Amino acid sequence: MAGLWHRLGPIVTVVIAIFVLWYAGAVALNAAWAQDKAKRNNIELSFSELVADTMSQKKPKLPAPHQVGQEIWKTTGAMVLKGKAFSKRSLLYHSGVTLSSTLLGFAMGTALGIALAVGIVYNRTMDMSVMPWVIASQTIPILAIAPMIIVVLNAVGISGLLPKAVISMYLSFFPVVVGMVKGLRSPDHMQLDQMKTWSATDGQEFWKLRLPSSMPYLFTSLKIAMAASLVGAIVGELPTGAIAGLGARLLGGSYYGQTIQIWSALITAAALAAALVGLIGLMQTMVLKRMGMVR
Amino acid sequence: MTSEPVISAKNLSLTFETNDGPVHALKDVTLDINKGDFVSFIGPSGCGKTTFLRVMADLEKPTAGEITVNGVSPEEARKARAYGYVFQHAGLYPWRTIGGNIRLPLEIMGASKAEQDAAVKEVLELVHLDGFEKKFPWQLSGGMQQRASIARALAFHADILLMDEPFGALDEIVRDHLNEQVLELWARTNKTIGFVTHSIPEAVYLSTKIVVMSPRPGRITDVIESTLPKERPLEIRDSPEFIEIAHRVRDGLRAGHEDDA
Incomplete structure (x- = not known):
């Protein structure tokens, strides 16, 4: 067990760091657009609403990892399940x-x-x-x-x-x-x-x-x-x-x-x-x- | 001996041209080696002992003088596969088994599979490595690797065996052991052996003829015919006769150094 962690530990640490940076980047870069939208609709966004918005935009400056993950699944695994693995949208x-x-x-x-x-x-x-x-x-x-x-x-x-x-x-x-x-x-x-x-x-x-x-x-x-x-x-x-x-x-x-x-x-x-x-x-x-x- | 010498060098010289001017690796070297001789070349580095061996093997070309091997030029002798050459490092191919390494020269020379099998079996037995045919080099100790490399040099049954400080990288105890084995091998195969070393006891223990060389320019300062019997147990190194010969070798080496001091 210790041996496994010895091998995987550094890799897992780096992957976690990448995800943390990626999410932070997504929030920071997409916040401006979320605020603009809110202003036009005369809404005041709380912090949690702001974060939620930055991660669910349709055309974000930097998509959040889970958005990319969903898109990849939609165009690979999901297509396979539908039996259209090699359609042009896959x-x-x-x-x-x-x-x-x-x-x-x-x-x-x-x-x-x-x-x-x-x-x-x-x-x-x-x-x-x-x-x-x-x-x-x-x-x-x-x-x-x-x-x-x-x-x-x-x-x-x-x-x-x-x-x-x-x-x-x-x-x-x-x-x-x-x-x-x-x-x-x-x-x-x-x-x-x-x-x-x-x-x-x-x-x-x-x-x-x-x-x-x-x-x-x-x-x-x-x-x-x-x-x-x-x-x-x-x-x-x-x-x-x-x-x-x-x-x-x-x-x-x-x-x-x-x-x-x-x-x-x-x-x-x-x-x-x-x-x-x-x-x-x-x-x-x-x-x-x-x-x-x-x- | 009445027959022609196996190796005969007359006024052999080899000069390397370098940026610091010419280096006289060999100068006016004259020597005959007879069939069945065990000749050691001893001297400090730069005395040309390795160069001389390499000239015999056609790995270097002399710039003056004459040399014949089996009565022909070294190049012809090399192409006729007249000698086996053992280098300081075993140089076994890591991707070949011990057997595969011994087969290598035979494959190159186009021997049949049956001939290869027979030769591998024979030479492995000669160097006491029977049963190691399927092992890889890294599974063997340094001394065993060097024995395998000797076996490889013997594989194609050349009459002459040239060895360039083959045990230089090995420790004293392994070296003693291998010296005994080389003598046994020499007695059994009756090959003519040229052996480069810088160990006085090794040279005296092994040789019928000791060639003492000295540097700048590389030349022969003494040729000592050994009076030791052909049968030589390790204890012979404590006999007065052995010490006497070793003494003469040491004197020869010192004389060659006098003009340096």
Whole structure:
């Protein structure tokens, strides 16, 4: 029991602190609107009435956590109960749309990142030339380049899932390149000399030494890449006219001042990211344990 | 011995170019190692003992002079898998079992599964690690890991075993134990062994030939042929003969240092 509290205690404390701050923020930010309303109706609000009002407005500046919670339930669990889990009003539907381009972009980004890292480690010309471009690619604001990617790909007849995945790839290949270059170079001189004493080929050195050695670096990179990929997918949904996806919900919400809808999309995106990163963390623990790299 | 020496170096020099000017790691080193010899290289750091071993293994290229291993260049000898090399650290792959680590050079060399199985069994027995095939490196002590690394160097049946301070990181008691085992292994396999150390008792206890080296430039100052019998219990280290040889090694080391003082 003490052990469980030792692990969960800090997490619970932080969560409680976040909720306290959030409610306090909701009261403070929404109070002005509540007072305005009361003045127009010539009503004097007591403190408890004021607090109650700040937490039940239709378009609050900052929705209270339970409002967001209700909205999320209304658009997920409740829809499932009604048998309309994947209707266009369901957050599950929108999450699914975002998830599919996140995963596709993540897979493409990981593949591209590993390929570039192998090139950089094994080819002197690439070593000297590729990295500055890789870094430069990340200094361009994604919001600026995302519409261009959509437009260009549309012009060549590619639309739908792929352009969004390309934007995810654009963000997610970077941590993989950086991590894998470091990982593939992590074997020390002795290990490389040892391979030489056995007259190992470059291929054998790669598969038997460099690649296994890079695994801890790969998984760390994949976690960052996954989070970046989700951001890419959401950003990619904005210029497509906000038809579907969590990005579309964000944009749609901001058109109509639906702050509760915006926040519920935000929270859902965060939960999705946490779940995906957690999944990679789980794989990391399993793989590295099997490889004897963590104990 | 009438046959050709296994390793023959003639006026071998190796100079590293550094920012502080050239460093003479080896200068005019001439030495023959015969089949079945156990040769120790001893000297202070910077005397070139490790560099010499690395030249034999084709991990460094000499800048002058000649060296042959099994009658051919070190590079050809390396490609013919003429030697096994044991580094100071065991360097076992954590993601492979002990058996898997020993298989590694055999996989690289394209040995069949049956050959691998036979070799793993044979060399594990040689280093007294039978039954540890399925264990992972972290489950073994430092001394056992180093034995596994020796087993790995023996796995592909090279005639020459080159060892670079293999027991340098281990404590005295473990080291004594491993020295005994190396002698037993040498007697059973009749390999030619090159052994770098900076321990005088270790060098005297193990070797048929002790090569004393000194730094700046790295060179050989004395070559001592041991008069100890091939059969050597640990107690031999208290015999007058042993102390006599150790004394000569110490003198050689001191002589090499005189120009420093």
